[in-house]
Amino acid sequence: xxxxxxxxxxxxxxxxxxxxxxxxxxxxxxxxxxxxxxxxxxxxxxxxxxxxxxxxxxxxxxxxxxxxxxxxxxxxxxxxxxxxxxxxxxxxxxxxxxxxxxxxxxxxxxxxxxxxxxxxxxxxxxxxxxxxxxxxxxxxxxxxxxxxxxxxxxxxxxxxxxxxxxxxxxxxxxxxxxxxxxxxxxxxxxxxxxxxxxxxxxxxxxxxxxxxxxxxxxxxxxxxxxxxxxxxxxxxxxxxxxxxxxxxxxxxxxxxxxxxxxxxxxxxxxxxxxxxxxxxxxxxxxxxxxxxxxxxxxxxxxxxxxxxxxxxxxxxxxxxxxxxxxxxxxxxxxxxxxxxxxxxxxxxxxxxxxxxxxxxxxxxxxxxxxxxxxxxxxxxxxxxxxxxxxxxxxxxxxxxxxxxxxxxxxxxxxxxxxxxxxxxxxxxxxxxxxxxxxxxxxxxxxxxxxxxxxxxxxxxxxxxxxxxxxxxxxxxxxxxxxxxxxxxxxxxxxxxxxxxxxxxxxxxxxxxxxxxxxxxxxxxxxxxxxxxxxxxxxxxxxxxxxxxxxxxxxxxxxxxxxxxxxxxxxxxxxxxxxxxxxxxxxxxxxxxxx
Numbered sequence: 001x002x003x004x005x006x007x008x009x010x011x012x013x014x015x016x017x018x019x020x021x022x023x024x025x026x027x028x029x030x031x032x033x034x035x036x037x038x039x040x041x042x043x044x045x046x047x048x049x050x051x052x053x054x055x056x057x058x059x060x061x062x063x064x065x066x067x068x069x070x071x072x073x074x075x076x077x078x079x080x081x082x083x084x085x086x087x088x089x090x091x092x093x094x095x096x097x098x099x100x101x102x103x104x105x106x107x108x109x110x111x112x113x114x115x116x117x118x119x120x121x122x123x124x125x126x127x128x129x130x131x132x133x134x135x136x137x138x139x140x141x142x143x144x145x146x147x148x149x150x151x152x153x154x155x156x157x158x159x160x161x162x163x164x165x166x167x168x169x170x171x172x173x174x175x176x177x178x179x180x181x182x183x184x185x186x187x188x189x190x191x192x193x194x195x196x197x198x199x200x201x202x203x204x205x206x207x208x209x210x211x212x213x214x215x216x217x218x219x220x221x222x223x224x225x226x227x228x229x230x231x232x233x234x235x236x237x238x239x240x241x242x243x244x245x246x247x248x249x250x251x252x253x254x255x256x257x258x259x260x261x262x263x264x265x266x267x268x269x270x271x272x273x274x275x276x277x278x279x280x281x282x283x284x285x286x287x288x289x290x291x292x293x294x295x296x297x298x299x300x301x302x303x304x305x306x307x308x309x310x311x312x313x314x315x316x317x318x319x320x321x322x323x324x325x326x327x328x329x330x331x332x333x334x335x336x337x338x339x340x341x342x343x344x345x346x347x348x349x350x351x352x353x354x355x356x357x358x359x360x361x362x363x364x365x366x367x368x369x370x371x372x373x374x375x376x377x378x379x380x381x382x383x384x385x386x387x388x389x390x391x392x393x394x395x396x397x398x399x400x401x402x403x404x405x406x407x408x409x410x411x412x413x414x415x416x417x418x419x420x421x422x423x424x425x426x427x428x429x430x431x432x433x434x435x436x437x438x439x440x441x442x443x444x445x446x447x448x449x450x451x452x453x454x455x456x457x458x459x460x461x462x463x464x465x466x467x468x469x470x471x472x473x474x475x476x477x478x479x480x481x482x483x484x485x486x487x488x489x490x491x492x493x494x495x496x497x498x499x500x501x502x503x504x505x506x507x508x509x510x511x512x513x514x515x516x517x518x519x520x521x522x523x524x525x526x527x528x529x530x531x532x533x534x535x536x537x538x539x540x541x542x543x544x545x546x547x548x549x550x551x552x553x554x555x556x557x558x559x560x561x562x563x564x565x566x567x568x569x570x571x572x573x574x575x576x577x578x579x580x581x582x583x584x585x586x587x588x589x590x591x592x593x594x
Contacts, residue, residue, distance in 0.1 A: 001142060001304050004134060004311045011095050012135075015088040019135070022084025026140055029077035030147050032070055034155055037285030039067050045278030081140065089136035096128050099318065106322040109390045118201025123317060126196060127310035134307035141300045145293035152290045159283045160266075160275055167262050167287060178297055185243050189306045192236035193313060199229045240302065262287055324392065329409030334416050334497045335401050336528030338364040338387060343396035345382055345551075356382045357551040359396070369524050371531040371542035373572065379551040380532045384500045387530070388417045417498045418491035424483040431460055432467035435489045446493060453523065454489035456482065492523060499524060502532040517541060536573050545569075 005012070012019060047059045104120065156164040206222050266280045275283075345357040356379045364370050372380045385391050386398060389405060398405040400413070418438070426434050435450055436442040447467065451457040459482060463469040471478055478486065491499065501520070520541065531538055539545050540559050547555040547562065547569055555566045562569040 003308050007315060011092050015091050018084050019088040022081045025077045025081035029074050030144055032074045034151055035070060037282040040285050041278035041282030044281050045276050085140050086136050089132045092135050093128055093132035096131060100124050103318055103320060107320045108323050111320055116201035118204035119197035121204060122197040122200040123313050127313050130307050130310035138303045138307055141296055145296050145300055148293040152286050156286045159279060163262055163266055163283055166265050181243060185302045185305050188240040190309050192240055193309050195233045195236050199233050202226050202229050323410060324406060325410055326407050330403055330407050331409045331412040336366040336497050337401045339399045341397050343393045343398060346394045364528060366528055367526050369529040369542040370544050371533060371539035372546045372548055373539050374548035378548045380548055381502050384502055384530050384532055388414050416496055418494045418496035419500045420487050420491045421502050424487045426471050426483055430468045430470055434486055437490055438494045450489040450493040453492050454485045456485035456489055499527050499529045
């Protein structure tokens with residue numbers, strides 16, 4: 001519990017007044033609870049002896065009125081306490097969600113290569129909710145349990161030290177059992193939360209990739225996979241529940257024995273007139289008050305361990321190093337002069353480190369159009385992803401307009417670069433909003449103009465809602481080519497200094513590609529443009545072609561020069577023109593000759 005207050009103090013600080021008042025209300029409400037046994041004892045000692053007299057009924061009504069007033073006062077203070085804890089908890093949870101969301105946006109892209117989306121979703125929802133539950137309920141229950149235990153034990157000794165010693169003889173055994181239970185629960189809860197993250201990851205991946213699942217008719221296999229992980233989560237839940245089930249009978253047993261002993265010893269003390277019957281009843285009432293915290297201690301400890309587990313999982317994200325930002329970042333308009341100097345890059349993913357680029361030396365002058373071609377996995381996309389600093393080189397450096405890329409302000413850098421990725425992502429909103437995503441305060445006319453240049457306007461205006469038409473999640477309502485053209489329109493609207501086309505026409509037909517190429521010629525004029533492509537028709541739009549293989553530049557030059565001098569390039573070109581019968585074998589031979 002102290003672990004959470006220590007590490008999440010900044011999130012509690014803005015609401016410490018409301019939270020502190022809730023603690024005070026709970027303290028007073030808890031203190032009033034201890035007056036009830038005194039009222040009960042007083043009724044037995046000072047009212048019942050006179051109950052048959054004329055004043056007996058009025059005395060009883062007066063004491064009962066006091067008990068009723070006490071009940072209303074306790075209920076009022078409890079209400080204030082609940083409002084304070086609940087209100088603070090909801091604000092803290094909202095701030096935590098915002099902080100987590102901001103951190104995930106500021107985390108480097110490499111972090112996502114080694115993290116499962118479903119697990120992140122689990123932390124952002126289930127673990128944040130557990131933290132809300134901690135501040136709203138768990139802490140107040142733990143605080144009340146400890147306070148009640150200490151106060152009631154003290155009052156029991158003040159009422160009758162002999163009965164208190166006998167009643168609490170089993171308390172050390174219970175405490176030792178609870179400590180042991182707490183340690184075992186912590187381990188079980190940690191494993192359960194990790195398994196919940198795995199299950200959410202499987203669920204998220206299958207929902208996102210449902211088309212692939214259905215296309216390959218692997219529904220039964222994926223159902224079995226989910227069932228297996230769900231079965232493991234069920235086992236982990238049962239282990240934690242079994243621990244609770246072992247602890248509760250122990251508390252019931254000791255509670256029953258304690259009550260039996262107190263009745264026997266207390267009855268004898270009353271018989272010997274060492275204590276009054278009212279004192280005996282007050283002691284029994286205190287013993288009843290002691291039962292609640294003992295009952296609640298076990299599940300409360302379990303919940304505390306769950307909350308601490310959630311806190312650790314959240315801190316793992318909150319402590320992610322953010323994307324590098326220089327101390328005095330450079331903010332200015334760029335010209336588009338790009339230079340790679342001995343740049344190497346290793347990719348970190350779930351399987352470990354993978355070498356992708358090796359000692360790349362490349363200069364792209366402002367306004368130059370460069371095409372990067374090569375087989376899948378040759379490092380083309382990684383090369384261009386280094387320019388907007390989506391990744392940082394593991395060796396060497398990149399300069400932009402003669403300034404180290406790391407010295408540029410990240411926001412200024414990326415706002416002047418447009419990347420049309422091979423994996424087009426559209427948000428579940430209108431087509432118009434998707435096109436305008438990268439620019440603030442755009443006008444409908446600007447959106448329409450960008451769509452016209454991307455050759456998507458005619459399709460959009462034919463839709464019932466036109467630019468207000470909502471596309472499905474990840475653009476599921478559009479074809480691959482349509483999604484690509486919306487992404488191109490989105491890039492056009494930003495009016496970039498550097499344009500990166502990462503296989504941006506891979507999903508369109510040849511006729512549509514010709515239309516887009518005409519628009520791209522206009523767009524690329526005066527801009528530094530890098531075209532990552534497998535299509536020779538796109539590559540020939542460039543002033544220079546870079547041939548990449550196994551993370552290294554094998555050749556570069558104009559089309560005619562490369563076609564005459566490089567066997568691999570010539571094979572790649574001829575295969576697309578269907579001049580080679582067995583393309584795979586010929587390509588492999590071409591690679592061996594590089």
